[in-house]
Structure formats: structure tokens, C-alpha cells
Amino acid sequence: MEKTRSQRYADSLEKVIQNNHRYLKGTMGDFQEKCILVTAINRVPPKVLIEIQQGYREIQDRLREIRAVQQLLKSKYFLYVRKDPRREKEIAELGFAAKAYYSKFEHGLKQIREKEMEGKEEIFQADQEALSFQWFNKKENQVMFLRNWRILNELDYEISASRVEEKREVDQDRPRSLTLFVFKGEAKSIESLQSRMQLREHDIIERRDGVELRGLLTHLREIPPPEVEKIFHRFKEGDGFPKMKGLLIPIRSQEDQRKNIVDLMEKALQEVAEGELKTLSV
Numbered sequence: 001m002e003k004t005r006s007q008r009y010a011d012s013l014e015k016v017i018q019n020n021h022r023y024l025k026g027t028m029g030d031f032q033e034k035c036i037l038v039t040a041i042n043r044v045p046p047k048v049l050i051e052i053q054q055g056y057r058e059i060q061d062r063l064r065e066i067r068a069v070q071q072l073l074k075s076k077y078f079l080y081v082r083k084d085p086r087r088e089k090e091i092a093e094l095g096f097a098a099k100a101y102y103s104k105f106e107h108g109l110k111q112i113r114e115k116e117m118e119g120k121e122e123i124f125q126a127d128q129e130a131l132s133f134q135w136f137n138k139k140e141n142q143v144m145f146l147r148n149w150r151i152l153n154e155l156d157y158e159i160s161a162s163r164v165e166e167k168r169e170v171d172q173d174r175p176r177s178l179t180l181f182v183f184k185g186e187a188k189s190i191e192s193l194q195s196r197m198q199l200r201e202h203d204i205i206e207r208r209d210g211v212e213l214r215g216l217l218t219h220l221r222e223i224p225p226p227e228v229e230k231i232f233h234r235f236k237e238g239d240g241f242p243k244m245k246g247l248l249i250p251i252r253s254q255e256d257q258r259k260n261i262v263d264l265m266e267k268a269l270q271e272v273a274e275g276e277l278k279t280l281s282v
Contacts, residue, residue, distance in 0.1 A: 005158060005201075006077060006079075006080070007080050008158065009077070010073060010077040010079075010080035010081070011080070012147055012151060012154075012155070013069045013072065013073055013077070013143070013147055014073075014082055015150075015151050015154060016065065016066075016069050016146065016147050016150045016151060017066055017069055017070065017087075019150055019151060020062040020063075020065055020066050020150065021066070021087060021090070021091055023062055024059065024062055024063075024091065024094045024098075025090070025094065027055065027058075027059065028059075028094055028097060028098065030055075031052070031055050031056070031059065031098065031101060032097070032101050034048055034051060034052050034055070034105075035052060035101040035102060035104050035105040035108075036101075036104065038052070038104075038105050038108035038109055039104055039105075039107070039108035039111075044109070049109075052102075052105055056098065056102045059094075059095075059098045060098075061130045063091070063094075063095050063098075064129075064130065064133070065130070065132075065146050065150070066091060068133075068139065068142060068143050068146070069143055069146075069147070071139070072139065072140060072143045076140070130146065130257070131145075131251075131257050131261050131262075132145035132146040132149065133146075134261070134262045135180060135214060135216070135261070135262065136204065136206050136214065137206065137208060138206055141204050141206050144202075144204055145204060145216055148178060148202055148216070148218045149178065149251075149257065152176050152177075152178070152218070153176060155176075155202055155218065155220060156220070157200060157201055157202070157220065158201055174221065174222035175222060175252065176218075176219055176220055176221070176222070177219050177222070177223070177250060177251060177252045178216055178217065178218055178219065178250070178251040178252075179216070179217040179219065179225075179228050179248055179249065179250050179251070180214070180215070180216055180248070180249040180250075180251060180261065180265075181213075181214070181215050181216070181217065181232065181246065181247070181248050181249070182212065182213065182214045182215075182246065182247050182249075182265060182269065183212070183213045183244055183245070183246040183247075184211060184212050184213075184244065184245055184246075184269060185211060185241065185243055185244030185245065186211065186243065186244075187210045187211055189241055189243070189244050190207065190210070190211055190212065190213050190244070191207075192241075193213060193235060193236065193241065193244065194207060194213055196235050197215075197235055199215070199217070200218075202218035202220075203215065203216060203217050203218055204216040217231075225248065225250055225279045228248055228250075228279070229248065229277060229279060232246060232248065232277055233277065236277070241275070242274070242275050243274040243275060244274070244275065245269065245272040245273065245274055245275065245276055245277075246272070246276070246277040246278070247265060247268055247269050247272060247277075247278055247279075247280055248277070248278070248279045248280065249261060249264075249265060249279075249280045249282060250279065250281070250282075251282075256282050259282050261282060264280065264282060265280065268280045
């Protein structure tokens with residue numbers, strides 16, 4: 001029996017939970033050891049400090065993603081929810097454990113802080129949200145963004161005419177990627193541009209503040225930035241867009257995800273001339 005698009009999407013969200021659960025179980029032992037190390041020695045290498053702080057941020061991101069996906073499944077895709085009380089209990093316990101380990105780390109750090117460590121604690125910000133939650137306002141778009149990133153190599157396209165999935169082979173030498181895009185201009189121009197964009201199954205578009213359009217393209221094959229620019233130039237062809245400015249931001253790695261993309265985007269967009277489209281390398 002062929003699956004509906006809603007069911008396929010729900011299945012993909014389930015994969016995100018599975019992958020994040022697997023990550024949490026796999027990383028907790030190493031995270032615990034590093035946190036305990038801080039309480040057992042008199043001097044902590046700066047590298048270990050950074051690893052602990054970045055590790056905790058990644059753990060919190062994964063837990064936040066799991067909660068967001070679970071909320072969306074329960075609210076919009078409840079017909080396809082797979083209940084797993086044991087897994088939910090394990091995830092909750094892993095969250096409590098991470099918090100406890102990090103508290104021990106903070107306590108130990110206070111006891112052995114030295115001048116060379118001053119300022120290093122500022123690397124981690126407990127309330128910093130992942131890029132997927134910063135880029136979009138709508139919860140479903142946020143979840144779809146993080147889903148695309150977490151299971152990028154598992155995504156396929158659906159051929160709507162036959163409801164058959166279009167398989168795309170994953171080539172490690174030609175990696176898949178994402179491209180964020182943002183356009184700013186007059187409300188009429190933004191509305192017209194949005195109506196022209198015919199995006200595929202795993203792409204996202206969101207109107208913000210009337211005069212701004214943000215979105216995400218999901219590439220299931222390697223595609224260079226100039227080719228992506230051509231796509232958007234086709235969208236912009238014709239009258240009505242002389243003053244609209246646009247920015248494209250390729251996302252290819254975990255390091256790209258960790259950068260403050262929103263601040264970089266806002267600064268770069270101010271430098272883009274009216275009618276211009278640029279690609280921002282992060």
C-alpha cells in the first residue's frame with residue numbers, strides 16, 4: 001500500500017527522533033567522563049573546556065529538536081505517531097543526566113579557574129537556539145528545517161503523478177547540502193516573487209514582516225552556488241523586482257550550522273545593493 005505524503009513526512013520525523021536518541025546514547029559516556037575529569041584535576045586543558053561546552057550545547061540542541069518534533073507529531077500527525085514509552089523515558093533520563101554532569105563541571109571549574117581560563121566560559125550560551133529555530137517563525141517550518149538537516153542523506157523525492165518515491169543515490173564525493181535564501185523589498189514585489197516560486201517537496205518558504213521572504217532549498221545532489229543563483233534569477237525574471245535585494249547562504253557542514261548565520265545575514269544584506277542577488281560564504 002502506497003504511503004500518503006503526510007505519512008511519509010511523519011515517518012521522516014520519526015527518523016529524526018531515532019537519530020537524535022541514538023546520538024544522545026552514544027555521546028553521554030564520553031561527555032560524563034570529561035565533566036568528571038574537571039572535578040578530579042587541578043588544571044583543565046582549554047581544549048577539554050571547549051569540548052565540554054560545545055558537547056552540552058549539542059546535547060541541548062538534540063533534546064530541543066526531539067521535543068519540537070514530538071509536539072508537531074502529536075498536534076498534526078497524530079494518526080501516524082508511534083508510541084514508545086521506553087524511549088521517551090530514556091530520552092528524559094539522558095536529559096537529566098546531561099544537566100547533572102554539566103552542573104558538576106561548572107562546580108569543578110569554579111574551584112580550579114585560572115587566569116588563562118578567564119573568558120572561556122563565554123563560548124557556551126545555554127539559551128542560544130539552533131539555526132533552524134532562528135531562521136523560521138513557524139514551528140512546522142522550524143521542524144522541517146531540522147529534519148532536512150538531520151536526515152539529509154536519507155531524503156528522497158516523491159513523484160506526485162504516481163505517488164512513487166524518486167530515489168536519489170547518496171554520493172559521498174558529491175555531498176548533499178542546503179541553501180538558505182532571503183529577499184527584501186516592497187510588499188507587492190515579495191508577494192509576486194513568492195507566487196512565482198515553485199518549490200519541491202523538501203523546500204521551505206516563509207513570508208516575514210510583509211517585506212521579507214525567507215526559505216530553504218534542499219539539494220539531493222551536489223549543486224554549485226552559481227547554479228543556485230540561476231534558479232533565483234529565473235524566479236526574478238520580468239518587471240516588478242528592480243529594488244528587491246537577495247542573499248543566498250549555502251549550508252554544507254555542522255560548522256556552518258554553528259555559526260551565527262542570522263547576524264551574518266542581516267549584516268551582509270545591508271551591503272547588498274537594490275536589485276542585486278549575492279551568495280554569502282560562511
